[in-house]
Amino acid sequence: MSRILGKFTIAFTVFLFVIFLGGPLVWLVSMSLKSPIEILAYEPKLLPNEIQLGNYQEALEKSGIIHAFINSVVISTVSTLVICLLVVVPAYVFARSKGILTKGMSLWILISQVFPLSLLIIPMFLSMQRLNLVNSQFGLILIYVIINIPFSLWLLRSFVLNIPKELEEAARIDGATTAYMIRTVILPLLLPGMVVVAIFTFVNVWNEFFFALVFLSDPEKATLPLKLAQFLGSEGRGRFGALAAATVMAIIPALVMFGIIQRKFSDNFLAGAVKG
Amino acid sequence: MNLREKRSDLKNDLIITIFAAPIVAGIFLVSVLPTVLATLTSFTTLELSFDLVWEYSGLANYRDALANPLFLKSFRIGTIWAVSVTVLAMLMGFVLALLIERKKRYSGLLKFLSMFPWALSPVVVAIIWEILLNPNSGPINGTLRAFGLPWGNKSFLGDFATALPTVIVIGAWLSIPLITVSFISSLKTLRSEIMEAALMDGAKASQRLKYIVIPHLRPVTTSLFALNIIWNFNSFGLVYVLTNGGPGGQTYLPALFVYDESFRYGNFGYAAAMGTIITIALVVVLGFYVARRKKLEIES
Numbered sequence: 168m169s170r171i172l173g174k175f176t177i178a179f180t181v182f183l184f185v186i187f188l189g190g191p192l193v194w195l196v197s198m199s200l201k202s203p204i205e206i207l208a209y210e211p212k213l214l215p216n217e218i219q220l221g222n223y224q225e226a227l228e229k230s231g232i233i234h235a236f237i238n239s240v241v242i243s244t245v246s247t248l249v250i251c252l253l254v255v256v257p258a259y260v261f262a263r264s265k266g267i268l269t270k271g272m273s274l275w276i277l278i279s280q281v282f283p284l285s286l287l288i289i290p291m292f293l294s295m296q297r298l299n300l301v302n303s304q305f306g307l308i309l310i311y312v313i314i315n316i317p318f319s320l321w322l323l324r325s326f327v328l329n330i331p332k333e334l335e336e337a338a339r340i341d342g343a344t345t346a347y348m349i350r351t352v353i354l355p356l357l358l359p360g361m362v363v364v365a366i367f368t369f370v371n372v373w374n375e376f377f378f379a380l381v382f383l384s385d386p387e388k389a390t391l392p393l394k395l396a397q398f399l400g401s402e403g404r405g406r407f408g409a410l411a412a413a414t415v416m417a418i419i420p421a422l423v424m425f426g427i428i429q430r431k432f433s434d435n436f437l438a439g440a441v442k443g
Numbered sequence: 444m445n446l447r448e449k450r451s452d453l454k455n456d457l458i459i460t461i462f463a464a465p466i467v468a469g470i471f472l473v474s475v476l477p478t479v480l481a482t483l484t485s486f487t488t489l490e491l492s493f494d495l496v497w498e499y500s501g502l503a504n505y506r507d508a509l510a511n512p513l514f515l516k517s518f519r520i521g522t523i524w525a526v527s528v529t530v531l532a533m534l535m536g537f538v539l540a541l542l543i544e545r546k547k548r549y550s551g552l553l554k555f556l557s558m559f560p561w562a563l564s565p566v567v568v569a570i571i572w573e574i575l576l577n578p579n580s581g582p583i584n585g586t587l588r589a590f591g592l593p594w595g596n597k598s599f600l601g602d603f604a605t606a607l608p609t610v611i612v613i614g615a616w617l618s619i620p621l622i623t624v625s626f627i628s629s630l631k632t633l634r635s636e637i638m639e640a641a642l643m644d645g646a647k648a649s650q651r652l653k654y655i656v657i658p659h660l661r662p663v664t665t666s667l668f669a670l671n672i673i674w675n676f677n678s679f680g681l682v683y684v685l686t687n688g689g690p691g692g693q694t695y696l697p698a699l700f701v702y703d704e705s706f707r708y709g710n711f712g713y714a715a716a717m718g719t720i721i722t723i724a725l726v727v728v729l730g731f732y733v734a735r736r737k738k739l740e741i742e743s
Contacts, residue, residue, distance in 0.1 A: 188556040191571045211585040283677040285701040286718030290480035374564030376680040392566040396684050425562035
């Protein structure tokens, strides 16, 4: 009896979690496919009576969503590439050295997670203003590179740790210089790790809101999260269909990337993230 | 190891250091320097205007902040928000991790569902829940009405009493992925021999949970709790888009308060003092918490 009761409790819990976690996304997609009349129905239904793409058309035509989408693609891609280039060598160094640098870096990564951005933003804003980089996409990329380096560095380091040291020693015995060895032995083996780091960085930048809000005031330069927030604030509450369609389009790139690394996400990424 | 090898090792290290040093130096500069500058700003009257005028004002900003009832209220709301979101998300993450690690048919689906919110922007999450919670066309009010339950026409985000609890649930929804993933990877390190031994000794599921699983998860729980309190206390985007602090300041989180003070009113010095107060409070409280938990771990 208690076994059956236990099974039922588990099934019911799973059911509740599926609704709570998955329901919102299903509703959003369904909303984006409904007709304007159905959207405003007082007795809302989960699935649209008739699928129509008018909301997507409206979202694409109006309110500069496409423009913001392109801005976001450019800013996210450039930031990601720069970070990937910058962190390779330091990640190798931190993985292989056991000195004070490594300890210092771990500590600093921990601390950098703790600092409130609303405090750091003040000196950052003042320096960017002095450099004439406020309201500039280049300035925003600079900020994104800086704030994403610690985590990317740390993440890539964990991939270097998985490369057996014997391979390097073999290359050394064959007389390879360090630079040559990194290029021919480490880099090819590190490629899967680089993909994970790139995706993590891309998704982080793609979704970032706070810095975009502070640094970009020109609507022409707005990124997608910024534009969506403005859309919601101005007319979106009256046009849920178009808002839902624009939101779906904003989600797709990040969700596809998440799909690619979903396995790594659970197996590799946090294997030691919280324990440091 | 002979002398020549040692020399070549040294040379290698030197080359690598030369490669990595500028980045390390740059990183330290942009993380340590702003902190110092922000703290220094908090002792001045700096305001955002065409030319930056400031003078030293000692602890005046701190006195003003601590005497400002609105700031103290925001601090209280932030505390309620951070603790509730963290506890709620950790409870759900714990149950989810246990369910996923049972490796049943539903595990794959549950794993995907508990992790995909990680890929969503706080802005997107805010929009989704804004649509879900619309009192007229949203499914939540619609379901309440369909079953004849109370609150069928309540605007959950617009009502004084329900706004904060509602944003807390949404905040927990957004916090679930990282917590669940951490619990799962910690559960994976639980050695199966221990579990088998416990099974052979006839330990019931509830006993295994109490004496093996929960103690095993204690270290990861400590770090997760501390980190999530910090992240949530400084959380900005989600609530900014959802309610912008309203209704009537019921969801006016400290990060929103500091943002308004600096970028809407331009009081940089004052805002920096508030940010510093928040940081110090967090570091002190969580420092004590982590130290106590570590001590308990060593004792047990």
